[in-house]
Amino acid sequence: MIRTGVLAILALACVQGEAHAQMRAPHASEAACEEPALRCATKATPAFGPDGTLWLVWMAGGQVSVASSLDEGRSFSTPTQVTTKRLNLDWGPDARPKIAVDLKGGIALAFSIFRDEAFNGQVLTTRSTDGGKSFAELKPITASNESQRFEALALDEDGTVFAAWLDKRNRVPAKEAGRKYEGAALFFASSRDGGATYAEAQLARDGTCECCRLGLAFAAPGRPVVIFRNIFAGGVRDHAVMTFTDVATSGEVRRVSTDDWQINACPHHGPSLTVAPSGTYHVAWYTNGKARKGLFYAHSRDEGRTFSAPMPLGQPGRNPTRPFVLASPAGTVMVWKEFDGEKTSVQMTISRDDGETWSPPRTISSTSDTSDHPLLVANGRQVYLSWMTKADGYRLTAIEDQP
Secondary structure (H helix, E strand, C coil), X not given: CHHHHHHHHHHHHHHHHCCCCCXXXXXXXXXXXXXXXXXXXXXXEXXXXXXXXXXXXXXXXXXXXXXXECCCCCCCCCCEECCCCCCCECCCCCCCCEEEECCCCCEEEEEEEECCCXXXXXXXXXXXXXXXXXXXXXXXXXCCCCCEEEEEEEECXXXXXXXXXXXXXXXXXXXXXXXXXXXEEEEEEEECCCCCCCCXXXXXXEEECCCCCCEEEEEECCEEEEEEEEEEHHHEEEEEEEECCECCECCCEEECCCCCCECCCCCCCCCEEEECCCCCEEEEEEEECCCCEEEEEEEECCCCCCCCCCEEECCHHHCCEEEEEEEECCEEEEEEEEECCCCEEEEEEEECCCCCCCCCCEEEEEECCCECCCEXXXXXXXXXXXEEECCCEEEEEEHHHCC
């Protein structure tokens, strides 16, 4: 069932991407390219360093690479290969390498690989202390030999790296005890040395959906908050948030919305979370539930205890997907993808009043071929769209510069 869900989602992505072919830009991504170069990548994840340098990590040719840019993504340094050999990198729709750059310029990375054909994974981590020139030997984020996938990294203001991921170590003891085990579990760990080593993994929540990305941010210094697709009673896979007491203590599970999506399969379509300077939680997600279908946004002003009524996003006839939301001092920005039958576009809306009202959506980028999920990244007050496309390669677009 899970494998069928994977193939169905990938087939949909292919249909959306197979628009009329056009001439490619010189640095365009190449689908059949087997080199580790950026032009061969289909997924790229950005982060700004404290000095304004843009860092980019990508997966291509079975390897993970990192490069930096001093001109807002127009050109990049010679890439550093993080991996020394070809790996079976996690190619799931919601999987991608993660990066965090601390105030000292240290770079923490995490990504997952497949252990076997049953999609059991392993999360690997590494760190650079010399400005991305080299990376330490890869280490598993946990000693468990069971499956870990969909890792997320967030950096606390004191330099602590907090990691959360989906983990299946509890399925074996459950099976041995004759108990039914659904999905996976939310596990977490923190690193006080910038991602060089992580504390022993701890369980935050059992019974989560096993194949959707996590959203991760800090509600306050020392207090991570995670959004994830939970499995509620009756096999309903709706979203929930958890605010941690500190980096070593998990919190209560609080439901974002009662969408009533009862499904015994993998949606492969995770949520997005950001916490505004005011403390407001802004979340965006996809559902195909009985109560509502499509993309939605909501906010919480009481650390996830209650959320606003879900606000629909996008045009239903254009299959809106892959939302991402980011709060900055200049406002809260939200983006998602739509497909009109020929082109995939990135739609954008901005709220200047902490989520109370939003500007009319407008197109800020488009492509005639396949593309990565749209991401948002901020450097001070400036917010950028980060998007990897097959036809045009990597793009970094300043949101405020748009007409």
